Amino acid sequence: PNWKGSRREAEGLRVRNATTTTIAPTGTISIIAGASSGIEPVFSLAFTRHVLDGTALREVSPVFRHLAEDMGFYSEELMDEVAKRGALTDVDGVPEDVKKVFVTAHEIEPEWHIRMQAAFQKHTDNAVSKTVNFPHEATRDDVEGVFGLAYDLGCKGVTVYRDGSRGEQVLTVGTGTHLAEGETAQDQAGLQMAASGMHHRINGVWGKIRPIDRPSRLDGFTDVRATPLGKLFITLNTVDRHPIELFAQIGKAGSDVSAFTEAIARLISISLRSGVDPYEIASQLTGIGGSRSIGFGPGRVRSVPDAIGQFLAGYLSELRGQAGISGTVEDSTLVEQDSNSAKLFSLCPSCGTWNLIHVEGCLKCMACGYTEC
Numbered sequence: 001p002n003w004k005g006s007r008r009e010a011e012g013l014r015v016r017n018a019t020t021t022t023i024a025p026t027g028t029i030s031i032i033a034g035a036s037s038g039i040e041p042v043f044s045l046a047f048t049r050h051v052l053d054g055t056a057l058r059e060v061s062p063v064f065r066h067l068a069e070d071m072g073f074y075s076e077e078l079m080d081e082v083a084k085r086g087a088l089t090d091v092d093g094v095p096e097d098v099k100k101v102f103v104t105a106h107e108i109e110p111e112w113h114i115r116m117q118a119a120f121q122k123h124t125d126n127a128v129s130k131t132v133n134f135p136h137e138a139t140r141d142d143v144e145g146v147f148g149l150a151y152d153l154g155c156k157g158v159t160v161y162r163d164g165s166r167g168e169q170v171l172t173v174g175t176g177t178h179l180a181e182g183e184t185a186q187d188q189a190g191l192q193m194a195a196s197g198m199h200h201r202i203n204g205v206w207g208k209i210r211p212i213d214r215p216s217r218l219d220g221f222t223d224v225r226a227t228p229l230g231k232l233f234i235t236l237n238t239v240d241r242h243p244i245e246l247f248a249q250i251g252k253a254g255s256d257v258s259a260f261t262e263a264i265a266r267l268i269s270i271s272l273r274s275g276v277d278p279y280e281i282a283s284q285l286t287g288i289g290g291s292r293s294i295g296f297g298p299g300r301v302r303s304v305p306d307a308i309g310q311f312l313a314g315y316l317s318e319l320r321g322q323a324g325i326s327g328t329v330e331d332s333t334l335v336e337q338d339s340n341s342a343k344l345f346s347l348c349p350s351c352g353t354w355n356l357i358h359v360e361g362c363l364k365c366m367a368c369g370y371t372e373c
Contacts, residue, residue, distance in 0.1 A: 285309025
C-alpha cells in the first residue's frame with residue numbers, strides 16, 4: 001500500500017514487505033540442537049542443569065568440550081570448576097591461548113557487543129536481538145555510551161543488562177544497644193509489651209488481635225544460611241533477646257523466590273509482634289521440603305522455609321541455653337556454587353532452577369527452554 005512514491009517504486013521493485021530478512025532469536029532452538037545461541041557470546045561455558053527427579057546434570061559448551069578433549073586437558077573435575085566459576089578466568093589446567101579464545105559474555109567489553117551486533121545489522125532488515133552485558137560497577141555514562149554507539153553504527157535496537165541490577169543490598173547487622181535520645185514513650189511501651197508478650201497465649205476474638213507498634217530502634221544480628229537456592233541472609237531483631245522482627249533475603253529482587261521469602265519474613269514478623277510463640281513458628285517451618293536439598297543428617301536443609309525454621313529454632317535453643325546459635329553447618333562448596341549461580345542466573349518460573357539468563361534481548365532458561373519472548 002505504501003509502494004507508490006517510495007524509493008522502491010523509483011528502483012522498480014514491487015516488494016510489498018517492509019522487511020524481508022531477519023535473525024530470529026534462537027534460544028530455545030539452540031538448546032534443542034545443542035548449538036550456541038545466535039551471535040551472542042557464550043554466557044557460561046559450563047553450568048548445572050537440574051531435572052525434575054532432582055538429578056544434577058553437568059552441561060558443557062560442545063565446542064569447548066571437543067577442544068578440551070582434543071588437547072587432552074578435559075576432566076570432570078575441571079568442568080566442575082568451570083561450572084562453579086562460569087568462565088575460565090583463574091581456572092588452573094586450561095591453556096592460556098584457550099582462555100583468550102573462550103571468553104564469556106561478561107568478559108567482553110560492551111563496545112564490542114555493539115560492534116558485533118552492528119556487523120550483522122548491516123544487511124538485515126529487522127532489528128537484531130542482542131544483549132549487552134555490563135559489569136556490576138557500570139555507570140549511567142557507560143550505558144549512555146552504548147546506546148549512542150548503537151545509534152551511530154545503525155543498530156535498530158539494543159538491550160542492556162547490568163550484572164546484579166536486579167539484586168538488593170543485604171541488610172547488615174544492627175549494633176545499637178541503647179535507645180536513642182528522644183525516644184518516645186510509645187517506643188518504651190512497645191518494648192515492654194514486646195518483651196512481656198513472648199511465650200504467652202493470647203485469646204482474642206477473630207480479627208481483634210493487632211500487632212504492637214514496632215519500636216523505632218531494635219537490637220539485631222544477621223546470619224547467612226546455605227539453601228538449595230543459594231545463600232539466604234536472615235536478620236533477626238530482638239527486645240531483651242526475645243525475637244520480634246525477622247528479615248530474609250535471597251536471590252535477586254524481582255524474582256519469585258525473593259518475593260516468597262520476603263512474604264514469609266513479613267508474616268513471621270507480624271506474628272511475633274502479635275504475641276505468637278516463636279517456638280510454634282519455628283516448628284511450622286522446620287521440615288518443609290522442596291524439589292532439592294543440601295547437606296546431610298541434622299544439617300540437611302530442604303528449602304528456604306526449612307532454613308528459616310532451623311535458624312529460629314537454633315536461636316531459641318541458644319536462648320534457653322541448650323545449644324549454640326550456629327545451627328546448620330554450611331557446605332562451602334555448595335554455597336560458593338549457588339552464590340555464583342545467583343549472580344549469573346535468575347530463577348526460572350517454569351522449572352524452578354537457577355538457569356534463567358538475559359540473552360538476545362530476552363529471558364530464556366538454559367535448562368528447560370522457557371522463554372519470556
